[in-house]
Amino acid sequence: MAVRFLLRGRNVSAAVQVSPGGSSLADAIFFISQFFQTVQGLSPFQSGLRDPAVDGDAMLVAPIAGAVSDRIGGHRLMGARLALQAIGLAWIAAVSTPTTAYVEFIAPFLISGVGMALFFAPVAHVVLSSVRPGLDALPGRSADDELAGLMPTIFERVA
Numbered sequence: 001m002a003v004r005f006l007l008r009g010r011n012v013s014a015a016v017q018v019s020p021g022g023s024s025l026a027d028a029i030f031f032i033s034q035f036f037q038t039v040q041g042l043s044p045f046q047s048g049l050r051d052p053a054v055d056g057d058a059m060l061v062a063p064i065a066g067a068v069s070d071r072i073g074g075h076r077l078m079g080a081r082l083a084l085q086a087i088g089l090a091w092i093a094a095v096s097t098p099t100t101a102y103v104e105f106i107a108p109f110l111i112s113g114v115g116m117a118l119f120f121a122p123v124a125h126v127v128l129s130s131v132r133p134g135l136d137a138l139p140g141r142s143a144d145d146e147l148a149g150l151m152p153t154i155f156e157r158v159a
Helices: 009-038 044-048 052-072 074-095 103-120 123-128 143-158
Strands: none
Touching: 009 044, 009 074, 052 074, 052 103, 052 123, 074 103, 074 123
16 A cells, blocks of 8 residues: 555544554563563563463454444544553553562553554554555555565575
């Protein structure tokens, strides 16, 4: 899809959130797992066992958020996502000490996970719904077309 579609009226909020939005919570989860390992002294495995509170509820909420986004609009959900993620991360920052029990992290993890689901469910629909019919399938505009063009070059260099 051409970048000019992202900079039109309805898509601006999606465009503003797409690149930082997808990575910000993943980055936060990475730093939280580093906190568990370096500050609290847990092993990588023990730290990884604490992540499903964020990811698990996102898996449960995302299908509901996708259905709701058709009714109330994906922009509203993505705005709510920013608020929920800010609340969750601020709460995590407020309770984080070297001796904080994991139980105190569960509620902010759940809030952040719901925020994550409110982003990933509607973002593709919000961006793609504003493209006029016929422009969404132009040749050379999709990642599949670009990848298909690269594959022969990749295999020639490997062989």
